[in-house]
Amino acid sequence: MLQYPASLDKKSTRKNSGFSVGLLALLWLRKSRVLESSHDWGICAIQRFDYRPKADPYCQARYTFCPTGSAIPVMKEEDVIEVYRLQAPVWEFKYGDLLGHLKIMHDAVGFKSSLTGKNYTMEWYELFQLGNCTFPHLRPDMDAPFWCNQGAACFYEGIDDAHWKENGTLVLVTTISGAMFNEMAKWVKYDNETGIYYETWTVQASPNKQSIVWFDSYECSKFILRTYQKLADLGAIFKKIQTNYTSIILFSGEPIYLGNETSIFGPLGNKTLAAAIRDFYYPFKPHRTVREFFVDLLKIIDRVILNHQFYLFYNLEYWFLPMKFPYLKIIYEEVPLPIGNKTSFGV
Numbered sequence: 001m002l003q004y005p006a007s008l009d010k011k012s013t014r015k016n017s018g019f020s021v022g023l024l025a026l027l028w029l030r031k032s033r034v035l036e037s038s039h040d041w042g043i044c045a046i047q048r049f050d051y052r053p054k055a056d057p058y059c060q061a062r063y064t065f066c067p068t069g070s071a072i073p074v075m076k077e078e079d080v081i082e083v084y085r086l087q088a089p090v091w092e093f094k095y096g097d098l099l100g101h102l103k104i105m106h107d108a109v110g111f112k113s114s115l116t117g118k119n120y121t122m123e124w125y126e127l128f129q130l131g132n133c134t135f136p137h138l139r140p141d142m143d144a145p146f147w148c149n150q151g152a153a154c155f156y157e158g159i160d161d162a163h164w165k166e167n168g169t170l171v172l173v174t175t176i177s178g179a180m181f182n183e184m185a186k187w188v189k190y191d192n193e194t195g196i197y198y199e200t201w202t203v204q205a206s207p208n209k210q211s212i213v214w215f216d217s218y219e220c221s222k223f224i225l226r227t228y229q230k231l232a233d234l235g236a237i238f239k240k241i242q243t244n245y246t247s248i249i250l251f252s253g254e255p256i257y258l259g260n261e262t263s264i265f266g267p268l269g270n271k272t273l274a275a276a277i278r279d280f281y282y283p284f285k286p287h288r289t290v291r292e293f294f295v296d297l298l299k300i301i302d303r304v305i306l307n308h309q310f311y312l313f314y315n316l317e318y319w320f321l322p323m324k325f326p327y328l329k330i331i332y333e334e335v336p337l338p339i340g341n342k343t344s345f346g347v
Helices: 022-031 129-134 161-167 178-194 220-233 261-265 271-284 290-306
Strands: 080-089 105-113 119-126 151-157 169-177 201-204 213-215 244-252 256-260 309-314 317-334
Touching: 080 161, 080 178, 105 220, 105 244, 119 129, 119 220, 151 178, 161 169, 169 178, 169 220, 178 220, 220 244, 244 309, 256 261, 256 271, 261 271, 271 290, 271 309, 290 309, 290 317
Parallel strands: 201 244
Antiparallel strands: 080 105, 080 169, 105 119, 119 151, 201 213, 244 317, 256 317, 309 317
Protein backbone atom coordinates (compact mmCIF):
# COMPACT_ATOMS: atom_id res chain seq x y z
CA MET A 1 0.00 0.00 0.00
CA LEU A 2 1.61 3.23 -1.16
CA GLN A 3 0.75 5.56 1.64
CA TYR A 4 2.44 6.70 4.82
CA PRO A 5 0.90 8.01 8.05
CA ALA A 6 0.85 11.69 8.89
CA SER A 7 3.29 12.73 11.58
CA LEU A 8 2.55 13.45 15.19
CA ASP A 9 1.48 16.98 16.00
CA LYS A 10 4.64 18.75 17.17
CA LYS A 11 5.52 22.37 16.66
CA SER A 12 8.70 23.35 14.88
CA THR A 13 10.93 26.02 16.38
CA ARG A 14 13.95 27.83 14.99
CA LYS A 15 16.76 29.81 16.52
CA ASN A 16 18.85 32.54 14.96
CA SER A 17 22.60 32.34 15.48
CA GLY A 18 22.55 36.02 16.51
CA PHE A 19 25.22 37.19 14.05
CA SER A 20 26.08 36.97 10.35
CA VAL A 21 28.75 34.42 9.57
CA GLY A 22 28.44 34.17 5.77
CA LEU A 23 31.63 36.15 5.14
CA LEU A 24 33.66 34.01 7.56
CA ALA A 25 32.40 30.86 5.87
CA LEU A 26 33.39 32.14 2.44
CA LEU A 27 36.88 32.95 3.70
CA TRP A 28 37.14 29.42 5.05
CA LEU A 29 35.95 28.00 1.71
CA ARG A 30 38.66 29.89 -0.15
CA LYS A 31 41.35 28.46 2.14
CA SER A 32 40.20 24.86 1.99
CA ARG A 33 42.23 22.75 -0.44
CA VAL A 34 39.68 19.94 -0.35
CA LEU A 35 36.83 22.20 -1.46
CA GLU A 36 38.85 23.70 -4.28
CA SER A 37 39.33 20.32 -5.96
CA SER A 38 37.43 19.94 -9.22
CA HIS A 39 34.61 17.45 -9.83
CA ASP A 40 34.18 15.45 -13.03
CA TRP A 41 30.63 16.61 -13.53
CA GLY A 42 27.81 14.66 -15.00
CA ILE A 43 24.25 15.16 -13.80
CA CYS A 44 24.18 14.55 -10.05
CA ALA A 45 21.09 12.37 -9.59
CA ILE A 46 19.20 11.39 -6.46
CA GLN A 47 20.75 8.47 -4.59
CA ARG A 48 18.71 5.32 -4.13
CA PHE A 49 18.53 3.53 -0.79
CA ASP A 50 18.02 -0.06 0.33
CA TYR A 51 14.84 0.75 2.22
CA ARG A 52 12.61 3.64 3.27
CA PRO A 53 13.27 4.77 6.87
CA LYS A 54 10.38 5.50 9.16
CA ALA A 55 9.56 9.23 9.18
CA ASP A 56 10.59 11.06 12.35
CA PRO A 57 7.51 11.94 14.48
CA TYR A 58 8.82 15.53 14.70
CA CYS A 59 7.80 16.00 11.07
CA GLN A 60 4.20 16.97 10.58
CA ALA A 61 1.92 17.59 7.61
CA ARG A 62 -0.69 20.32 7.48
CA TYR A 63 -2.56 18.16 4.97
CA THR A 64 -2.51 14.40 5.55
CA PHE A 65 -0.47 12.53 2.99
CA CYS A 66 -2.48 10.22 0.72
CA PRO A 67 -5.61 10.14 2.93
CA THR A 68 -7.55 7.72 0.68
CA GLY A 69 -4.58 5.65 -0.46
CA SER A 70 -4.95 1.97 -1.25
CA ALA A 71 -2.91 -0.96 -2.53
CA ILE A 72 -2.37 -1.19 -6.27
CA PRO A 73 -4.77 -3.90 -7.52
CA VAL A 74 -3.70 -6.90 -9.56
CA MET A 75 -5.36 -6.62 -12.95
CA LYS A 76 -6.42 -9.52 -15.16
CA GLU A 77 -3.78 -9.95 -17.83
CA GLU A 78 -6.32 -9.62 -20.67
CA ASP A 79 -7.67 -6.32 -19.33
CA VAL A 80 -7.27 -3.25 -21.53
CA ILE A 81 -6.34 -0.21 -19.47
CA GLU A 82 -6.41 3.40 -20.60
CA VAL A 83 -3.61 5.61 -19.26
CA TYR A 84 -4.24 9.33 -18.74
CA ARG A 85 -1.92 12.26 -18.32
CA LEU A 86 -3.11 14.36 -15.37
CA GLN A 87 -1.84 17.85 -14.59
CA ALA A 88 -3.21 20.74 -12.51
CA PRO A 89 -1.82 23.84 -10.76
CA VAL A 90 -0.04 23.17 -7.47
CA TRP A 91 -2.41 23.70 -4.52
CA GLU A 92 -5.33 24.03 -6.95
CA PHE A 93 -7.66 22.82 -4.20
CA LYS A 94 -6.81 25.95 -2.20
CA TYR A 95 -5.83 28.65 -4.70
CA GLY A 96 -7.58 27.57 -7.90
CA ASP A 97 -5.65 28.55 -11.04
CA LEU A 98 -3.42 31.12 -9.28
CA LEU A 99 -0.19 29.10 -9.57
CA GLY A 100 -1.29 27.87 -12.97
CA HIS A 101 -0.66 31.38 -14.31
CA LEU A 102 2.97 30.90 -13.22
CA LYS A 103 2.99 27.42 -14.77
CA ILE A 104 3.72 25.80 -11.40
CA MET A 105 2.01 22.49 -12.07
CA HIS A 106 1.53 19.14 -10.34
CA ASP A 107 1.56 15.92 -12.35
CA ALA A 108 -0.12 12.55 -11.90
CA VAL A 109 -1.20 9.57 -13.99
CA GLY A 110 -4.65 7.99 -14.28
CA PHE A 111 -5.77 4.47 -15.22
CA LYS A 112 -9.15 3.10 -16.34
CA SER A 113 -9.92 -0.62 -16.51
CA SER A 114 -12.14 -1.74 -19.39
CA LEU A 115 -13.16 -4.94 -17.55
CA THR A 116 -14.26 -3.36 -14.27
CA GLY A 117 -14.93 0.24 -15.34
CA LYS A 118 -12.94 1.40 -12.31
CA ASN A 119 -10.42 4.19 -12.60
CA TYR A 120 -7.43 5.08 -10.44
CA THR A 121 -4.99 7.92 -9.79
CA MET A 122 -1.29 7.58 -9.01
CA GLU A 123 0.99 10.45 -8.02
CA TRP A 124 4.21 11.14 -6.10
CA TYR A 125 4.60 14.06 -3.73
CA GLU A 126 5.92 15.34 -0.40
CA LEU A 127 4.94 13.61 2.83
CA PHE A 128 5.16 16.89 4.76
CA GLN A 129 4.43 19.58 2.16
CA LEU A 130 6.72 21.42 -0.21
CA GLY A 131 8.20 23.90 2.28
CA ASN A 132 9.51 21.15 4.55
CA CYS A 133 11.10 19.36 1.60
CA THR A 134 12.80 22.52 0.34
CA PHE A 135 14.13 24.01 3.59
CA PRO A 136 14.96 22.47 6.97
CA HIS A 137 13.82 23.11 10.52
CA LEU A 138 16.36 24.73 12.82
CA ARG A 139 15.76 23.05 16.15
CA PRO A 140 17.24 24.59 19.31
CA ASP A 141 18.13 21.13 20.63
CA MET A 142 20.12 20.16 17.52
CA ASP A 143 23.22 21.62 15.89
CA ALA A 144 22.42 20.33 12.40
CA PRO A 145 19.42 21.46 10.34
CA PHE A 146 16.61 18.94 10.60
CA TRP A 147 14.98 17.79 7.36
CA CYS A 148 11.44 16.49 6.78
CA ASN A 149 12.02 15.86 3.09
CA GLN A 150 10.62 12.46 2.22
CA GLY A 151 8.39 12.04 -0.82
CA ALA A 152 6.37 8.97 -1.77
CA ALA A 153 3.91 7.49 -4.24
CA CYS A 154 0.19 7.59 -3.57
CA PHE A 155 -2.30 5.31 -5.34
CA TYR A 156 -6.05 5.58 -4.86
CA GLU A 157 -9.29 4.65 -6.57
CA GLY A 158 -11.03 7.28 -8.67
CA ILE A 159 -10.04 10.22 -10.87
CA ASP A 160 -11.29 13.66 -9.83
CA ASP A 161 -12.27 14.85 -13.31
CA ALA A 162 -13.19 18.35 -12.19
CA HIS A 163 -9.86 18.88 -10.42
CA TRP A 164 -7.77 17.91 -13.43
CA LYS A 165 -9.98 19.31 -16.22
CA GLU A 166 -11.00 22.72 -14.86
CA ASN A 167 -7.54 24.33 -14.74
CA GLY A 168 -5.30 21.59 -16.08
CA THR A 169 -5.12 18.48 -18.24
CA LEU A 170 -6.84 15.11 -18.42
CA VAL A 171 -5.93 13.40 -21.69
CA LEU A 172 -5.48 9.82 -22.89
CA VAL A 173 -1.82 9.09 -23.69
CA THR A 174 -1.70 5.31 -24.23
CA THR A 175 -3.45 1.98 -23.71
CA ILE A 176 -1.83 -0.98 -21.97
CA SER A 177 -2.71 -4.56 -21.05
CA GLY A 178 -3.41 -5.80 -17.55
CA ALA A 179 -0.14 -7.75 -17.71
CA MET A 180 1.78 -4.54 -18.42
CA PHE A 181 -0.02 -2.78 -15.57
CA ASN A 182 0.97 -5.54 -13.14
CA GLU A 183 4.62 -5.31 -14.20
CA MET A 184 4.48 -1.54 -13.76
CA ALA A 185 3.05 -2.02 -10.25
CA LYS A 186 6.07 -4.13 -9.27
CA TRP A 187 8.38 -1.40 -10.53
CA VAL A 188 6.43 1.29 -8.62
CA LYS A 189 6.95 -0.63 -5.38
CA TYR A 190 10.70 -0.75 -5.99
CA ASP A 191 10.89 2.88 -7.09
CA ASN A 192 8.91 4.03 -4.07
CA GLU A 193 10.97 2.09 -1.54
CA THR A 194 14.36 3.17 -2.87
CA GLY A 195 13.86 6.76 -4.10
CA ILE A 196 12.71 8.42 -0.92
CA TYR A 197 13.84 12.05 -0.74
CA TYR A 198 12.09 14.93 -2.48
CA GLU A 199 14.33 17.50 -4.18
CA THR A 200 12.77 20.76 -5.35
CA TRP A 201 15.67 22.29 -7.21
CA THR A 202 17.28 21.66 -10.54
CA VAL A 203 20.69 23.37 -10.53
CA GLN A 204 22.42 24.25 -13.77
CA ALA A 205 25.16 26.50 -15.10
CA SER A 206 23.07 28.74 -17.38
CA PRO A 207 19.65 29.07 -19.05
CA ASN A 208 21.04 27.66 -22.32
CA LYS A 209 19.48 24.43 -23.60
CA GLN A 210 22.88 22.71 -23.62
CA SER A 211 23.88 23.97 -20.17
CA ILE A 212 25.61 21.73 -17.63
CA VAL A 213 23.10 20.37 -15.13
CA TRP A 214 24.83 20.18 -11.76
CA PHE A 215 21.91 18.63 -9.84
CA ASP A 216 18.63 17.19 -11.06
CA SER A 217 15.35 17.57 -9.19
CA TYR A 218 13.32 14.66 -7.85
CA GLU A 219 9.66 15.57 -7.62
CA CYS A 220 6.20 14.73 -8.97
CA SER A 221 6.92 15.23 -12.65
CA LYS A 222 10.06 13.09 -12.54
CA PHE A 223 8.02 10.21 -11.12
CA ILE A 224 5.50 10.53 -13.94
CA LEU A 225 8.30 10.63 -16.52
CA ARG A 226 9.84 7.49 -14.98
CA THR A 227 6.43 5.78 -15.04
CA TYR A 228 5.88 6.64 -18.71
CA GLN A 229 9.35 5.35 -19.54
CA LYS A 230 8.69 2.08 -17.70
CA LEU A 231 5.46 1.62 -19.64
CA ALA A 232 7.32 2.32 -22.88
CA ASP A 233 9.94 -0.26 -21.91
CA LEU A 234 7.09 -2.74 -21.42
CA GLY A 235 5.79 -1.97 -24.89
CA ALA A 236 3.31 0.90 -24.50
CA ILE A 237 2.86 3.04 -27.62
CA PHE A 238 2.24 6.66 -26.67
CA LYS A 239 0.18 9.14 -28.64
CA LYS A 240 1.96 12.02 -30.34
CA ILE A 241 0.88 14.89 -28.13
CA GLN A 242 2.85 17.69 -26.52
CA THR A 243 3.60 17.27 -22.83
CA ASN A 244 5.13 20.08 -20.75
CA TYR A 245 6.42 19.98 -17.17
CA THR A 246 7.46 22.50 -14.54
CA SER A 247 11.03 22.87 -13.30
CA ILE A 248 12.35 25.31 -10.70
CA ILE A 249 15.95 26.06 -11.63
CA LEU A 250 18.80 27.64 -9.67
CA PHE A 251 21.72 29.01 -11.71
CA SER A 252 25.18 28.50 -10.28
CA GLY A 253 28.85 28.24 -11.06
CA GLU A 254 30.54 24.92 -10.29
CA PRO A 255 29.22 23.70 -6.90
CA ILE A 256 31.64 23.24 -4.00
CA TYR A 257 31.32 20.12 -1.88
CA LEU A 258 31.14 20.90 1.85
CA GLY A 259 30.50 17.59 3.61
CA ASN A 260 27.75 15.69 5.36
CA GLU A 261 25.97 16.28 8.64
CA THR A 262 28.66 14.57 10.73
CA SER A 263 31.67 16.23 9.09
CA ILE A 264 30.12 19.71 9.34
CA PHE A 265 28.00 19.65 12.49
CA GLY A 266 29.62 16.81 14.45
CA PRO A 267 32.10 17.16 17.34
CA LEU A 268 35.03 17.54 14.92
CA GLY A 269 33.11 19.64 12.41
CA ASN A 270 33.79 23.19 11.25
CA LYS A 271 31.82 25.47 13.56
CA THR A 272 32.16 28.49 11.25
CA LEU A 273 30.69 26.61 8.30
CA ALA A 274 27.99 25.04 10.48
CA ALA A 275 26.92 28.48 11.72
CA ALA A 276 26.92 29.85 8.14
CA ILE A 277 24.59 27.10 6.94
CA ARG A 278 22.18 27.60 9.83
CA ASP A 279 22.32 31.37 9.32
CA PHE A 280 21.54 30.93 5.62
CA TYR A 281 18.46 28.78 6.24
CA TYR A 282 17.01 30.94 9.02
CA PRO A 283 15.17 33.49 6.80
CA PHE A 284 13.33 30.67 5.02
CA LYS A 285 11.33 29.79 8.15
CA PRO A 286 7.52 30.11 8.20
CA HIS A 287 6.46 33.69 8.94
CA ARG A 288 3.84 34.85 11.38
CA THR A 289 3.62 38.50 10.33
CA VAL A 290 3.89 40.43 7.06
CA ARG A 291 6.72 42.53 8.51
CA GLU A 292 8.71 39.42 9.44
CA PHE A 293 8.24 38.09 5.91
CA PHE A 294 9.61 41.21 4.24
CA VAL A 295 12.55 41.49 6.64
CA ASP A 296 13.58 37.94 5.86
CA LEU A 297 12.92 38.43 2.14
CA LEU A 298 15.49 41.22 2.13
CA LYS A 299 17.98 38.91 3.86
CA ILE A 300 17.37 36.24 1.20
CA ILE A 301 17.87 38.75 -1.62
CA ASP A 302 21.07 39.97 0.03
CA ARG A 303 22.56 36.49 0.34
CA VAL A 304 21.36 34.81 -2.85
CA ILE A 305 21.48 37.70 -5.33
CA LEU A 306 23.81 40.33 -3.93
CA ASN A 307 26.31 37.94 -2.33
CA HIS A 308 25.71 34.99 -4.70
CA GLN A 309 25.33 32.41 -1.93
CA PHE A 310 23.16 29.31 -1.69
CA TYR A 311 23.58 26.17 0.40
CA LEU A 312 22.09 23.03 -1.14
CA PHE A 313 21.31 19.80 0.70
CA TYR A 314 21.41 16.91 -1.77
CA ASN A 315 21.84 13.16 -1.21
CA LEU A 316 22.40 13.83 2.51
CA GLU A 317 25.33 16.15 1.75
CA TYR A 318 25.80 19.92 1.71
CA TRP A 319 27.05 21.91 -1.27
CA PHE A 320 27.86 25.59 -1.71
CA LEU A 321 26.41 27.13 -4.88
CA PRO A 322 28.13 30.29 -6.20
CA MET A 323 24.94 31.79 -7.59
CA LYS A 324 24.85 33.75 -10.82
CA PHE A 325 22.35 35.59 -13.02
CA PRO A 326 19.45 34.95 -13.52
CA TYR A 327 19.67 33.14 -10.15
CA LEU A 328 16.27 31.43 -10.30
CA LYS A 329 13.77 30.64 -13.02
CA ILE A 330 10.52 28.68 -13.28
CA ILE A 331 10.22 27.01 -16.65
CA TYR A 332 7.42 25.03 -18.28
CA GLU A 333 8.99 23.15 -21.12
CA GLU A 334 8.21 20.18 -23.31
CA VAL A 335 9.51 16.73 -22.48
CA PRO A 336 8.31 14.37 -25.23
CA LEU A 337 6.49 11.18 -24.37
CA PRO A 338 8.80 8.15 -24.66
CA ILE A 339 8.96 5.96 -27.72
CA GLY A 340 8.21 2.29 -27.10
CA ASN A 341 7.80 -0.86 -29.16
CA LYS A 342 5.22 -3.56 -28.72
CA THR A 343 6.49 -6.58 -26.83
CA SER A 344 4.94 -9.72 -25.36
CA PHE A 345 3.00 -7.41 -23.06
CA GLY A 346 1.42 -5.54 -26.00
CA VAL A 347 -2.36 -5.13 -26.21
